[in-house]
Amino acid sequence: xxxxxxxxxxxxxxxxxxxxxxxxxxxxxxxxxxxxxxxxxxxxxxxxxxxxxxxxxxxxxxxxxxxxxxxxxxxxxxxxxxxxxxxxxxxxxxxxxxxxxxxxxxxxxxxxxxxxxxxxxxxxxxxxxxxxxxxxxxxxxxxxxxxxxxxxxxxxxxxxxxxxxxxxxxxxxxxxxxxxxxxxxxxxxxxxxxxxxxxxxxxxxxxxxxxxxxxxxx
Amino acid sequence: xxxxxxxxxxxxxxxxxxxxxxxxxxxxxxxxxxxxxxxxxxxxxxxxxxxxxxxxxxxxxxxxxxxxxxxxxxxxxxxxxxxxxxxxxxxxxxxxxxxxxxxxxxxxxxxxxxxxxxxxxxxxxxxxxxxxxxxxxxxxxxxxxxxxxxxxxxxxxxxxxxxxxxxxxxxxxxxxxxxxxxxxxxxxxxxxxxxxxxxxxxxxxxxxxxxxxxxxxxxxxxxxxxxxxxxxxxxxxxxxxxxxxxxxxxxxxxxxxxxxxxxxxxxxxxxxxxxxxxxxxx
Numbered sequence: 001x002x003x004x005x006x007x008x009x010x011x012x013x014x015x016x017x018x019x020x021x022x023x024x025x026x027x028x029x030x031x032x033x034x035x036x037x038x039x040x041x042x043x044x045x046x047x048x049x050x051x052x053x054x055x056x057x058x059x060x061x062x063x064x065x066x067x068x069x070x071x072x073x074x075x076x077x078x079x080x081x082x083x084x085x086x087x088x089x090x091x092x093x094x095x096x097x098x099x100x101x102x103x104x105x106x107x108x109x110x111x112x113x114x115x116x117x118x119x120x121x122x123x124x125x126x127x128x129x130x131x132x133x134x135x136x137x138x139x140x141x142x143x144x145x146x147x148x149x150x151x152x153x154x155x156x157x158x159x160x161x162x163x164x165x166x167x168x169x170x171x172x173x174x175x176x177x178x179x180x181x182x183x184x185x186x187x188x189x190x191x192x193x194x195x196x197x198x199x200x201x202x203x204x205x206x207x208x209x210x211x212x213x214x215x216x217x218x
Numbered sequence: 219x220x221x222x223x224x225x226x227x228x229x230x231x232x233x234x235x236x237x238x239x240x241x242x243x244x245x246x247x248x249x250x251x252x253x254x255x256x257x258x259x260x261x262x263x264x265x266x267x268x269x270x271x272x273x274x275x276x277x278x279x280x281x282x283x284x285x286x287x288x289x290x291x292x293x294x295x296x297x298x299x300x301x302x303x304x305x306x307x308x309x310x311x312x313x314x315x316x317x318x319x320x321x322x323x324x325x326x327x328x329x330x331x332x333x334x335x336x337x338x339x340x341x342x343x344x345x346x347x348x349x350x351x352x353x354x355x356x357x358x359x360x361x362x363x364x365x366x367x368x369x370x371x372x373x374x375x376x377x378x379x380x381x382x383x384x385x386x387x388x389x390x391x392x393x394x395x396x397x398x399x400x401x402x403x404x405x406x407x408x409x410x411x412x413x414x415x416x417x418x419x420x421x422x423x424x425x426x427x428x429x430x431x432x433x434x435x436x437x438x439x440x441x442x443x444x445x446x447x448x449x450x451x452x453x454x455x456x457x458x459x460x461x462x463x464x465x466x467x468x469x470x471x472x473x474x475x476x477x478x479x480x481x482x483x484x485x486x487x488x489x490x491x492x493x494x495x496x497x498x499x500x
Binding site for chain 1: 310311312314315318334335337338339377378379382394395396397398402405406409410411
């Protein structure tokens with residue numbers, strides 16, 4: 001049977017059933033990763049060596065293992081331990097642990113890119129170290145990290161497809177079921193790709209808008 | 219500018235689709251795949267790596283199983299050597315593009331014949347009977363399908379719609395988890411994420427025999443079904459040859475080879491060559 005373009009129209013409603021879970025998982029994973037990145041970056045930049053070493057170890061472990069392996073580990077491991085987590089929760093934890101580590105590195109690069117003299121200047125006009133960080137460094141760093149954060153957000157959205165292997169009925173899961181029923185793999189995965197392009201484009205556009213709103217007019 | 223580049227991507231995908239339409243049209247195909255295989259002197263076969271005892275990976279990392287042995291017999295009949303074969307391992311839904319894209323000559327992967335599948339791939343006649351059985355954790359204290367039909371239990375399905383249809387028909391109350399490989403289903407049952415799993419009877423029997431904490435329920439779900447070899451439709455020469463080989467294996471001149479492989483994996487004799495006794499000389 002040749003490439004059937006009418007099938008694309010028929011697959012859209014079925015895929016749309018998975019859209020909600022993909023959007024929910026993406027939004028939660030992006031928000032939690034961005035939050036989790038904060039304590040991690042504080043750990044990385046801590047004055048206490050034990051904290052730095054501990055945080056660095058964590059970052060290296062999660063960055064150097066596939067997120068799919070982490071998902072399996074959490075999903076099946078949790079039930080062997082007697083506290084079975086749902087596929088959604090296990091996937092969310094794995095995505096947050098991994099991407100939180102990446103985002104912490106993005107934060108660190110952003111903070112370190114602001115010259116030390118800025119802090120010194122803040123201290124010179126009588127700010128406390130905390131206030132100098134909050135008022136002088138943070139707003140500048142935030143603008144610098146927005147583009148790489150947007151990039152990481154797109155990575156997270158695409159990685160949510162992996163939870164299909166943990167029995168979460170999101171977009172990719174629906175597409176695989178449909179592909180298995182009809183064997184019309186090209187049509188279905190083409191439609192699936194269009195869904196992801198739509199989601200990631202919308203997300204990227206929002207982040208561009210945010211960047212534009214927060215820009216410094218010179 | 220951003221949107222312009224997105225449109226370019228969409229158009230490129232469209233062109234890819236159109237190209238694959240042209241490539242998939244039977245009118246374009248010259249000669250049969252069979253000639254190509256003989257010229258290449260090697261068989262390319264799509265299969266699973268995780269569905270014991272049909273096609274799975276043993277401790278040494280070798281693909282083994284009933285389906286693997288049948289595929290090797292086919293290589294022997296066609297090319298004179300069972301080693302002239304290369305296996306391509308695929309996932310449940312990856313079976314169909316593996317043959318339709320031409321990456322594999324045919325697929326043999328614990329695959330049940332269904333009418334909707336037959337719209338997209340060409341099946342030979344079945345080379346083995348298959349039913350659907352249930353593997354259950356002994357600690358769940360369940361002895362029947364009816365007993366399993368309870369919201370406090372979880373059933374692991376493979377990611378194909380027939381699994382869902384059967385579950386809705388026989389166990390509408392049970393909770394469901396869906397995985398893309400039989401080994402992930404098995405891991406779910408073994409780890410306790412699921413209470414039970416449904417799968418082809420020989421697979422379930424194999425798991426039950428190899429795990430003391432698991433057992434198979436005595437009832438089967440639904441009908442006796444057939445597992446068959448599948449290939450890209452439209453190539454009559456190749457299909458006829460494969461179908462003939464299956465016929466010769468299960469009931470004809472190569473039945474003795476079939477008996478050997480069947481006994482090796484299932485520990486018993488296959489169904490007889492004929493249902494009437496006249497064919498056998500006592």
